Structures are given as C-alpha cells and as structure tokens.
Amino acid sequence: MSTSPRIVTLELRAAVRCRACSVLTPLPGLRAHVSCRNCAEPIDYAAKAADARVGGLRYPFGGWGDALVDAAFLRKIGEDCVDARDSNGSPVQLKRVAAPACPQCDADLPFPEPAAEWVTCPACAEAVPVRWPDAETALWDDRITCVVGDAAGRGRTIDQTSSGGETIGCGGCGAPVAFGDPKDRRRTRTCTFCGAANYLPDAAWVVLHPQPLWHRSHLVYALDPTQTARILAATTGLDWYSVLDRTERSKLAAAAAHVADEARAAVVAAAATGAARPDDVERLAVDGALDDAQAAVIDAHLDVAARERLGTNAAAALVRVWARSESSGSRRLAAAHPAVDGALLATLAVDGDAGVRARVAARKDTPKALLARLRKDPDAGVVAAVKQNPHYEAGFFERLFG
Helix, strand or coil: CCCCCEEEEEEEEEEEECCCCCCEEECCCCCCEEECCCCCCEEEHHHHHHHHCCCHHHCCECCCCEHHHHHHHHCCCCCECCCCCCCCCCCEEEEEECCCECCCCCCECCCCCCCCCEEECCCCCCEEEEECCCHHHHHHCCCCCEEECCCCCCCCCCCECCCCCCCEECCCCCCEECCCCCCCCCCEEECCCCCCEEECCHHHHHHHCCCECCCCEEEEEEECHHHHHHHHHHHCCCHHHHCCCHHHHHHHHHHHHHHHHHHHHHHHHHHHCCCCCHHHHHHHCCCCCCCHHHHHHHHCCCCHHHHHHHHHHCCHHHHHHHHCCCCHHHHHHHHHCCCCCHHHHHHHCCCCCHHHHHHHHHCCCCCHHHHHHHCCCCCHHHHHHHHHCCCCCCCHHHHHHC
C-alpha cells in the first residue's frame, strides 16, 4: 500500500477591516499584524480575529471548521471551502486548487524544494516566493507545509489596481495641486501658488493610495497517512461537523476508515524497518482493527513500560500476541486483560508462571470450572486469589473445614 504524502493546496485571499476607518486592507499572506492601507492605523489582526470568531485566526483551520478536511474530502478542484468571514466583515476566502498558481501567468507551480525561498514558474520563469512554517503561520494553522506566494516581509508588495489622473485643481486659484509624497496620509494638501488648503476627495485619495488587488497565496499541505487520520478523527468534535448533511458525513466516515487503514499499514511498515515513531506505535497498539500479524510487529517495538502503560487499553490482537509470548510479564498482562477469550484464558490458567495463573484466578469472568481447578493449584498465591474472587463458590467441606 502506498504511503506517499497526500498533497492538498488551498488558495487563500484574506483582508482585514480597519476599526478606525472601516476600510478593508488585503493581507499579503498569513499575517497577524498589518497597517491599514487607508489611514495607516496598526491592526492587530490576531486579536481582532480572536474577538470576532471562534478560534480566532484558526476559525477555518480547526477552530470552528476545517478547510483542510473540507477541501481534501468534500470539495472538487476549484470549489470554495469553509466560509470564514468574521462578524466585522474581514473575509478569509479559501478554495481548493490542484496546485499553487503563478501570479504572472497562472500556470501550475511545482512543489518547492525543501527550504527553498523561491519556486520558478515553468511557463514564464517568474520567481514566486515560498514561506516555510514559522511562529506567525502557526497562529493560523500549524499543519501547513509551506505557503507559496507569501514573501513574509521579503519586499514583495501587493499588486495594485490602476487609477487615472495625477493632479487636482486648487479650489482657490485653480492651479494644479501636487500630491507630494505618496506616503503622506493627510487628506489636506496646500496649494504652492496661493497657499489655499485643499481637501483631497475620494477620487484623488484613490490615486494616491489605490485599492490593492486581493493578494493570492497558496497554503500547501503534505500529509502522511497518520497525520491525515488524526485530522479526520478530530473533525467530529468541530462545530462545523454538526451542520454537515448526511451525505457529507458519510463521505468523511468512509474517508476516515480508508485513511485509518492506510495509517495502520504505514506505521506497521515503518515499525518493521525500525523507522516508526514511538508515539505512533503506542497509538496503533490500541487500534481495535489491528490484526495478529500487525500486532506482532508492533509488540516487537514496545518495551515493558509501554506495555504496562497500555494495560487494559491494548488492542485485542495485541493481547493475543501477549498471551502467546515467551515473556511472563506479557502473559500476565494478557491474563488480566478483559479482551482475552475463553480458549486463551484456559491456556493461561495452566501457565507455568504462578503470576499468570493468579491473575486468571482473580478475574471476575473466569469460569467456575477454571476457578475450581485453580483452587487446587500448588501455589499459595494462586489459591488465595481464588478464595478472594467473589464469584468463587466453595464446596461443602471447604466451607466446613476451611
């Protein structure tokens, strides 16, 4: 079974509305802080989002919904994902796309090389910036592999729409009024001929500070089967899941089952070569769908402490492996596990290790016939365990003579 990463790409367009002037400022990528394009007011977008919607910046990434799951399993290429507009009208638009697109010619871009700062468009040779995960991107979504089209402060500016006109006539003398420094955010300009103050109308203001186009960046995810399984499992706890229809939930359930099989096979394959992560091994050790062959591979990578941590949470297949193990410690764990079946219990009742037999004797579900046999065990500890079992029924002479 293939364990290649699942590549999912989301096109992101986002903007934040300034609380001072109510103008929208498009974001040049994943940002927590920006300046208003109209009045230059600093905007703490992370705080604003936290006040406006569940999960703040993570609203569409596991806060309320999950655009990653939505795109990967419910949307076709080109379809929009979870709507993430907040109560103040600051929109975050997400769309599933096949691959990041070149901002110059719209051609599909290749997956960036590890740690590369740029990816080159194969069609027009445009150099497109690549951003790798950092503290700011993690505020949005810590599952992102990279962001294509986000320069992260490396000097790339937002594309701007064009506006005609470069001057206005002075209201006092009619002479042309120079706009001066484009960075000057004042709405009043002084005529150099007559000294009259001229308030810049909206049309002139747009010339100085044209409306930026919504910047497009691409969030790229490369998910292994284990990550995908965890992400899908977490979906059912989101508020978004409650508004999905029956068909959508069925799709996610089918996807979860398929991905769980992939994840299980991937961890077992990694364990067989010694490459599995210990936390993944322990997580799989409680998987009820584990078969005996897979359980044997997993058990080989569990130490004594890990087996004891698993205890009664261990998968039934793993318990069967323990019951047949050469390790008395593993057999003792199996003897106390509720998933052990009658046949194995009978085998463990005659085990050569007294500790194993004592655990069988202490079980409340041990058949009376086995308890009667264990009552005659040569080990005093086993006999004591039988007598303390509330389901053991002593015979007449035992009750009479003790």
